[in-house]
Structures are given as C-alpha cells and as structure tokens.
Amino acid sequence: MRAAVVTFPGSNCDRDLRVAMESVFGVPVRALWHGERDLPKLDLVALPGGFSYGDYLRAGAIAARSPIMAEIVRFARRGGLVLGICNGFQILTEAGLLPGALVRNRGLRFLCRTVDLEVTTTASPFTAAYGEVRHIRLPIAHHDGNYVIDQDGLARLEGEGQIAFRYRDNPNGSTAAIAGVLNRERNVLGLMPHPERAADPRLGNTDGVPLFRSLLEAVHGAGS
C-alpha cells in the first residue's frame, strides 16, 4: 500500500491520520507538504482534519487552491483513491472533487462528540469492509460540518448510491443527514466524522478501522 497524508498550513490531524493508517496498513505512510508540485507514485492520498489556513474565508477554500491540489485532482481523475476527513472533506468540496458544500453547523457552535452513524453503502473501496455492520459510532469535531446540496444534486447522490454515511441523529443540520459522500466514480470519499480517532482499542473505539481495512483490501485484494 502506497499511501500519503498531505499537510497544509493549519492541518492538525495529519499525524493522527498517519498513525491510524500505519497501524492498519502495516507500512509507513508518507507525509506530503502542500507546496509540493509532484506526487510520488501512490495508491491513496488522504487529506486530514484541522484548520487549514485558519479556515479563513471558507473552511478548506484556501487549501483547495494549494499547488498540490492540482496534482491531487489529476490523480483522482485518473482513478487514484482520495480520502478527505473533516477539513479534508471541506477541501475536496472546495476543489470540486465532491459535490455540495459544508457550511456552519445549524447550532452555530463547534461540536465535539461521538455520534451514531449508518454506513449507507458498502459498495465502495472505503466502506466494503463494514460488511453487515451498518451501525457504527465515530467522533465528530467540527464547526462547519453542515452539508448542503441542492435538490437535483441530492437526487443524483441518492440515485447513484453516493451517500456513504448518514448521521442517525443529525447533529449539524446536514441535508438528508449526510455525513460522508463519494464521487460518482467512487474513488473519492469525504466525511466529517474522524475514523482515525476510532482506530485504537486504547482509546475505546475501533469503528474507524474497517474504513482503512477497506482501502487496504481495495488496493491489495481481500485477505490482505
């Protein structure tokens, strides 16, 4: 598995994500600096949580225009796997790799808690390993996690089965309780919850592990 995590100025879950991925993948995960203009040969690029550029202007907006993002867009268009978590999700929507946008939580406050989620589809390289397990719990920690998309867009997401995760008790006002979406080609996933914070038994929750295991299996085949 050749995977990398990008660090933007203001990213703060980059280390957490690398640690979680390494524990599941069993190999080192590269750290990429946002200013780099070439991607090494990779199977997976992940954009971590945090406050890239302070979330100034709009969450993820400035990071989405970083030099490396042009490369990542190209990588995704060629079918490479791209995962965006929290701020990474915001960056992916800002970069146009995923539909919709993320705006301020309905309650206007930052919200950090563990929420109940439904795995809406297992037909993706990010969620296959959830198998029969459709009800999971993952931590959220965000201020701008309220997913908005227009009616047509929503109909398309639903029609194509692109909704990957839904909140069971919508904490932030997201349209149709959407917590994570896939692109139409299903090689890009963005989600607000933090699977990397639920990948270590010592922290009391391992519901994020199957997400990383799905990726490993997608790249190396099941049984890896």
Add this chain to the structure above:
Amino acid sequence: MKARIEIRLKPGVLDPEAAAIERALRQLGFAGLKGVARAKVIEVELEARGPEEAEAELRAMCERLLANPVIETYAIALLR
C-alpha cells in the same frame, strides 16, 4: 484602484447564521422584524491600468478563490 466585492449565499441555500440572528433579535423584543440576510464584503485595493483590467482581475479573484460557486454569488463594484 479600490473595489468592493459583495458575496452572498444563493437564494435557496439556508443560512444558519442569519436564522440565528433573526431568532435572537426577535427574542430580544424587536417585534417589527421581518427578515435578516447576510453578505460578506471584501474590499480590495489593486493596481490596474484601467477599470476593465481591474474588473477582469477582480472577477478572476472571485472565480478562483473568493466565492464558492456552488453556494455563493458575488457582485463587484469599482470605487475609483
């Protein structure tokens, strides 16, 4: 040259902050209130050879960074 860019949510996109402001004003007793909307203003000072060039430049700024076309619209006004 100075310009004002005004950015607002497209009609139909819910604005939780405007809704909260409206609710709070009402609870504070402003009974005559009928609606609240928000916009952000970004004022830009730039060098340009003329209004056309300035406007093109400002439009590019909006398209490339300042506004998110999925949810926002923008308007440019040159001040001088």
Add this chain to the structure above:
Amino acid sequence: MKARIEIRLKPGVLDPEAAAIERALRQLGFAGLKGVARAKVIEVELEARGPEEAEAELRAMCERLLANPVIETYAIALLR
C-alpha cells in the same frame, strides 16, 4: 422598510482573516494586489412608522446584538 448594516473592525484591530486572504490571492498570482479588508453586511427588513423609528430600532439592534462595540464599528443605511 429595508436597511443595510455594515460592520467592520475598528482601525488598528488585527484582522488575521483579511491577511490570510491577501496572502492567498498573492500566491495565486494576483501581483497588482495592494490590500484586502473585510466587512460584514446584515440586511434587515423591518416594520416601522418612519425612518426615525427604523433608525432607532436598527441602532438598538447593533448596540445590543449585532456589533461588538469593543472592537467593531457599524454604519446603518436605510434603503427604504
């Protein structure tokens, strides 16, 4: 009656967001850029018996909720 309230930081108060936007625009290659400042606009629709009453009401809204008098100033414009 409609009104626009424009709220901005007092002069000298640090605006890290404006600074970040300016830096980002510059990195995108907008070389002629000389400065960026921000303001927020709140548009209010309200019922009032006349412009004086409306203005008093709007001023009260600013003082009590909309503006933070410690670091911000506001300006009210009645649109009609």
Add this chain to the structure above:
Amino acid sequence: MNAPPITDELIAAHGLSAEEYRRIRELLGRTPTIEELGVFAVMWSEHCSYKSSKRHLRKLPTEAPWVVCGPGENAGVVRVGAGKVAVFKMESHNHPSFIEPYQGAATGVGGILRDVFTMGARPVALLDALRFGDPSHPRTRYLLNGVVAGIAGYGNCVGVPTVGGETGFHPAYDRNILVNVMCVGLADEERVFYARAAGVGNPLLYVGAKTGRDGIHGATMASASFGADAEVQRPTVQVGDPFTEKLLLEACLELMARDVVVAVQDMGAAGITSSSLEMAARGGLGVVLDLDAVPLRETGMSAYEILLSESQERMLMVLKAGCEAEAKAVFAKWELDCAVIGRLTDDGRLRAYHRGRLVADLPIAPLTEEAPVYARPATPPKPPLPFRPDPEALSIDPDAALLRLLASPELASKRWIFEQYDHQVMADTVRGPGGDAAVVRIHGTDRGLALTTDCTPVYCAADPRTGGRQAVAEAYRNLCAVGARPLAITNCLNFASPERPEVMGQFEAAVEGMAEACRALRFPVVSGNVSFYNETEGRGILPTPQIGGLGVLEDLELRVDLALGEEGLVLLLLGESRGWLGQSLFQQMLLGREEGAPPPVDLAAEARHGAFVRELAKDRLLCACHDLSRGGLAVAAAEMCLAGGRGARLEAPPPHLAPAAWWFGEDQGRYLLAVRPEEAEAVEVRARELGIAIARVGRSGGDALILEPAPPISLQRLEQAYESWLPAYAEEPQGGLEDQRDAHGGPGA
C-alpha cells in the same frame, strides 16, 4: 515627534507610585525618557514583577526527585518516564476576558501555549478553569458564551485538545470573571530549552506575527483594578490568530530540533521589552535592540509602541551566531515573518535604537531581579463563625435535594462547554472531560498523564488557609481516583487588591495552606501565576487559588474511571464521614446560606487514602472510583450512575447522622469505590489494616438511584436534572451593550 514631558499624571497613568519614580530617577541619575518610563512601568508592574507576592511564594515547596525545573522559567518541568518530561503551567487572562470575552479568552490560550512550546515541548493538553458571576447577572451569559467560544476557537484551531477544566458561578465574580488556562506539553528530557541567553554577540531573532498597536500596556492593565471607566481600556484589546500560532508552533519545534537555538522566550506581557530583558537577565548579559528592524503591521509606530506592544503570536530567540540563514529558511517554509532585531552584549544594559536615536539605555538588573518587592500589610483572616443549622432543616427528602443540587449551576453538567472543545485531536485522549481527571496518553507509549484543575472558592473565602490546603488536596484526590501517581502542580492565584490588608491576609494564608498540603503530599509547585486586583470599585472576588495537578499512570491498562458499568458491584465508602455541612453546597442551595467553616483537611489521611486507592487500582480491584467533593456522597453516587448508565441502591444513613449530613456532607479525603462482591472483603481488610475507615454503603444495579428510604430516582430524571440547566441557560438570547454598560457601572450605576 516630540516626547511628552514626564509629569505626575504621566507617572500615575503608568501605574507607578511617586516612590517608585523617585527610585527610577535615582537609578538612572537623570530623568527617564518616555520609552524608559514605559519599560519601567511594565517591568515593575505587579504582573511582571510579582512585587507583592514574591516573599510569600518562596514558602511553596518546589522540589522533588522528579522535578527537572521549578518556578522561574516559562513553565515547570517534571519527569514522567520513558525519557519524557511534562512541561506545564497555568495562566490567567481575567481582565481582558471581561472586556472582550472571545478575544480575551482566545489570547489567553495562545499565551499559555507559547509558554509551553517556548521550552521545546509539544503542547498535548489544555484545561480551563472558569469563574463567572451570578447566572442572573445581566452580563454573565454574554461572558460565558464569549469565553467558551474564544477558548474553543483558539485551542481547536491550533489542534491541542482541551481535556478538562472547571466552571463555577458566584456573585463575587459578577464584574471580575476568572479565565485560567493550563497547558501541558511533552518533550524529551535532554531537549528542553530555557530562556537563558548566552554568547555575547549572538543575534536576537524576532519570529511570528507583525507588531501592531495591540494591548499596549496590557501588563499594567492586568495589574489595575477596574474603575467605572473600563471602556477607556478598549483600544488595548488584542486579537488572537490561532492559525499563525499553529505555524509558529510547528516552525519553532522544527527549528529547535536542530542545533541552532540558544534560548527562547515568547513575547507575552510587555512584548519585546520583557522577553529580551528576561533572557538577558537570566544569562547575566545585556542586549542592544534595533527597533527599526522589527516587522510592523501599522505605519507610524513610535519607539514606545514598538517596545511595549503586546501583539500576539510572536517569539524571540537567541540564535547561535551564523545560524541566521538556517533559521530564516525554516520560518520561510512556514510563511512566518522573522528578523534579527538585536544582539547580546556583555554590559548588562538594555539599549534600544530607533531611527538613529538611542531611546532607552537602562541597567537590566533593576528591571528584573532587583525590581521592587513589597511586604504589604496583611490582616489575618477572621475565623469563620460556626454553622448551626436547626435540626429540622437537616431532615430532608434526599431525592428532591439531590435533584436540586444536580441542577445547580455549580454541579450541573458542563457538557455544553466541553463539547465545544475538541478534546480528542492528537488521538491520545484516553479520558476527556467528564471524569475526575483527564487522561492523555504519552504518544507512542503505554503511559498516561492525568490532569485536573481544582479550587473551591467558598471554602477559601471562609478560611483561606483551609481553602488552600483543600484545593491542593482535591487535585491530589482527582489524580489518585483515576489510578495516577500525583507528581506536581501549577497554580494561578487569583485575588483582589493586594493593597488591602485583608486581601493580603487571605493571600498569605492561602499560600501557607497550599504549602502545607504540597509538602505533606509530596506534590511540589513547579510553575504558576499570580493575578491580583480582581476587584471593581472595592468589591473583590472570592480568593481563588486555582490548582492544576499533573500525575502519571505507568500503564494505561490500570486506569480507573468513575463510570459504574456493571450490575451487583459493592459500593465502598473510603474515609471518615462526619457530616460536615459548613460551606457546603447543600447549605447554599437548599438553605440559601454560606456559613460556617469549610471541612477540615487531614493531610496525613489524604496521603494515606490516595496511596491506598492507587494500590487498589494497581491490583485491578477497582471497577469504578470517584472522589467525593461538592455535594458529598449522594452527588458522587449520582455522577457514577450517570457516567455508566447504571443505577445503584444506597443504604439509609447511619443513626448518628442527620440525612442531610450523611448524603450531602462534604468531609474531605473520601472516595466511593465500586468493587466486585467477591473481592469486597479483601479490600475492607486491607483498609482496616492500614487504619483507614471503610464502609459498605450500597450496590450497583437497576436503572434508578435509590437513596434509602427515599423513593427511587430514575436515571432519566437524574440525567434531566444534570444535563438541562447549562444549555438552557447559555442559549437564551444574549443582551449586548446595555448589559455591559450596566456591568461597567456606567452612568448612574
């Protein structure tokens, strides 16, 4: 620009006394320049010089075999095993937070983070201890919302988890809230950096945000009590930029991993002045500054403004000569401004040049170590009158009383606050807010840090010495309750004006009480902060010696939680119950009084009980554990039930105690333990062998809490009482300026 003449008004406006000014003239042998006057004013302010507190702080024990560095540096340093040290400190941002709650609290977080990463440590946890006024005071809601959002806005963005804290309400804080923030960092023991300059000729590198006119004279503001004209202070409000702080943090740690940095100091109060002076003073050197080289945000700034600006997110470093280019490359990568603004000299003086003019030329020692120190007059606190309730008031229905207490501002769940804080970022938070102590894993190991903040101000007001002992003992207890070994404390001593003898009396007594407890518990003080002048128009806060405790868990597997998870566990009450109701929450909430002495603190018993609980944890005998504090036994049991989603039945009070005394007495040194039934006897035997009082008081099970003989209280009702108050209160619409005016004692008030 013409320098203003040094008039009496100007001297007074700088917060200097006539006597202090006389000393300045004598030291210099001439009239100071305006810049020099400004430098003296900040350096001799209470905030920077500790002139009223220094003599007393010396009484605090500061040493233990595991202490690497005690008070005097930016933060304290203790060994926590695996080659790591914890670097930690607590600091106040009280006055700025009252004036502008969001920015005041945010910049408070920024400042304490810098104190920790200045030393080369990566910040891994924040805790916030907050005191607000009466919830019904018109400004309280606004301040609560602003302060919490400010802490969240800054800490979340920088990416350091806020894992715990405290929140209290009392009318004594109506016009003087307290915002105390503690930061804990981790470093390799051999890679700790100190703020001691060395190497004549070495360059001083300025790093971080540009300098503006922010907070000029913030340090003197933090040392002045409010008059009716707090508005006048407004232009000094500083705005925080957590994004720049995050870049500064990463850039500094990256640079400090190389071999180029001699010393570092953050620019806090009095900015460039105090940071350069303090580093030079610690190294016995001098410094020459070129103010024209300082990166500026605003035009036309004077030398005075540049020297004293308190713009945030700035650092000053002494580099090894010749390493400038290497340092600049690192900061360029992180898109930060940096500039060489001076050099170290050997003459023990501060010299500052601006536009070719020597604007300040001062000897350093009198500004730092030899700053004035005062032995302020103190009147010892009066002993509290005894609390003599009439017996009828104490035979109550415990179920109704418990619900009242759980819904009180003091005890009600602080979830609305801590859910606004990212308490999980860094993915090492093993136990976040909501337990006795937070537990944060030492990254890459199986060890954990246990962290808590504690103080009970009403106890301190009634008897400052006992209150000081109690605050330390409670921190100790909270750490033991999770199975951790307490190592050391930091503190923030919040008091009213030291110029009032009764306040100085409180301060002395509280410090003595703390010192006794620290000594008895081998729990030294390694860092801290004093915040005086928390008063408005002569009305002071309750004495609030806030304690931040740090302990270590050698193996995270041995952590204990308060959550009562299983059916049928035996509940054991450890420690003696005499039914102490003086200054209790029961009295305050149900009788509307704040009378009597606070519960006495038997330090030998605290040490014994704490050690015993730790032993039980190590032997895996504890299924759950919670210390008893405000609200006593009934509240502790309710909190355990709520945390675990499991009910319990507690036996009726012993005949010699009134129901209120048994259920709600606040005797110290107690823990409620949940053990497996087959192991209960062994635990009891061990306790008795050590002469520790222990009693079976109930069993876990069901979905209600039963305080015999009262009817059951369903968990649902408990939760409703516990969880509802704060969100309902905080989210009511806020008032704005009108209320603030009122709070400032504006016209007519």
